[in-house]
Amino acid sequence: MEAPTPHLLLFLLFAISSSLTTSTADDGAAMLALAKSFRPPPSDWSTTSSTDYCKWTGRSPLSELKTLTLQRNKLSGKIPSFAKLSSLQEIYLDENLFDGVEPGAFAGLTSLQILSISDNPNIAAWSFPSELVDSTSLTSVSLDNTTISGVLPDVFDSFASLQSLRLSYNNITGALPPSLAKSPVQNLWINNQESGLTGTIEVLSGMTSLSQAWLQKNQLTGPIPDLSKTNLFDLQLRDNQLTGIVSPSLLPLGSLKNITLDSNKFQGPLPLFPPEVAKVSAEHNTPTRSYSVNHQHKRGETLQLTNPQEMHTGL
Numbered sequence: 001m002e003a004p005t006p007h008l009l010l011f012l013l014f015a016i017s018s019s020l021t022t023s024t025a026d027d028g029a030a031m032l033a034l035a036k037s038f039r040p041p042p043s044d045w046s047t048t049s050s051t052d053y054c055k056w057t058g059r060s061p062l063s064e065l066k067t068l069t070l071q072r073n074k075l076s077g078k079i080p081s082f083a084k085l086s087s088l089q090e091i092y093l094d095e096n097l098f099d100g101v102e103p104g105a106f107a108g109l110t111s112l113q114i115l116s117i118s119d120n121p122n123i124a125a126w127s128f129p130s131e132l133v134d135s136t137s138l139t140s141v142s143l144d145n146t147t148i149s150g151v152l153p154d155v156f157d158s159f160a161s162l163q164s165l166r167l168s169y170n171n172i173t174g175a176l177p178p179s180l181a182k183s184p185v186q187n188l189w190i191n192n193q194e195s196g197l198t199g200t201i202e203v204l205s206g207m208t209s210l211s212q213a214w215l216q217k218n219q220l221t222g223p224i225p226d227l228s229k230t231n232l233f234d235l236q237l238r239d240n241q242l243t244g245i246v247s248p249s250l251l252p253l254g255s256l257k258n259i260t261l262d263s264n265k266f267q268g269p270l271p272l273f274p275p276e277v278a279k280v281s282a283e284h285n286t287p288t289r290s291y292s293v294n295h296q297h298k299r300g301e302t303l304q305l306t307n308p309q310e311m312h313t314g315l
């Protein structure tokens with residue numbers, strides 16, 4: 001049977017969620033359309049009978065749907081709109097073959113806590129869904145490897161409970177949004193952007209809950225700001241354009257366990273890290289001159305300049 005386009009689903013979802021009196025029959029029809037809009041439909045969902053739809057999700061009716069779990073199903077077509085499903089708390093659509101996202105798909109999701117769509121590399125280029133500002137209870141957003149492009153909207157002060165923000169392996173450009181400083185994010189993964197984030201990493205200095213920051217493989221510039229008020233144990237800065245002297249006093253030495261500084265434009269000696277910092281690497285800084293330093297950091301080791309006469313003053 002030819003699957004209907006997601007437009008039918010969109011229409012039904014919209015019709016249902018915007019009507020004040022939602023009947024169970026309508027929900028059945030909408031669930032049927034939802035099932036049919038996924039190609040192939042989820043294996044335990046019926047596309048011919050809606051009478052048992054409550055069993056598909058363990059919830060009833062659609063307007064009370066709390067969790068949608070459809071990872072690793074080879075689903076294709078567009079991610080349908082979930083707009084206004086105000087009971088929906090968790091959406092898991094990772095590792096499918098979706099080729100697009102309906103505009104505004106996540107608007108009005110006022111109960112949403114977890115949005116996880118990672119590893120959908122066939123989605124036609126789209127932007128970070130700024131309609132998520134409606135979801136003020138978000139705790140976790142995972143959109144790694146989903147072809148997101150463009151600049152991140154400056155909306156992260158809307159999420160008072162956001163702990164995990166995963167956006168690695170996309171094509172996000174521009175600067176880290178200033179509103180990140182007002183978010184309680186602990187795990188920030190925004191490494192390996194295709195063209196690379198630009199601007200400084202100054203915003204990190206205000207992120208007092210930050211414990212893990214993966215920023216490697218971008219085009220970030222400027223010096224390491226004062227990170228001593230963060231809670232970082234894992235700071236990945238390699239493969240950027242960062243400059244200046246790495247001063248240990250800027251780092252959260254009570255919590256820091258591993259740090260990479262390789263392939264930037266840092267200058268001067270590698271600072272003395274206490275033994276609690278187990279993993280340090282800082283190879284290939286300043287491309288016009290070559291430093292040599294053992295991969296395994298030893299206490300007191302310094303970066304060696306091959307052309308010491310080119311050293312900048314203040315080292």
Ligand SMILES: *[C@@H]1O[C@H](CO)[C@@H](O)[C@H](O)[C@H]1NC(C)=O
Nearest residue numbers: 095096118119120121145169
């Ligand atoms: C992106 O997702 C695809 C599909 O799951 C996977 O094969 C690929 O390895 C992922 N890429 C990265 C960089 O994780």
Ligand SMILES: *[C@@H]1O[C@H](CO)[C@@H](O)[C@H](O)[C@H]1NC(C)=O
Nearest residue numbers: 125149150171172173194195
């Ligand atoms: C990434 O974004 C840049 C800037 O918008 C664009 O020129 C480039 O084509 C994009 N790369 C991919 C793989 O989409």
Ligand SMILES: *[C@@H]1O[C@H](CO)[C@@H](O)[C@H](O)[C@H]1NC(C)=O
Nearest residue numbers: 233234235236257258259279
């Ligand atoms: C840093 O260390 C933690 C454990 O201490 C580990 O889970 C994490 O993967 C490490 N990060 C890297 C990039 O090695």
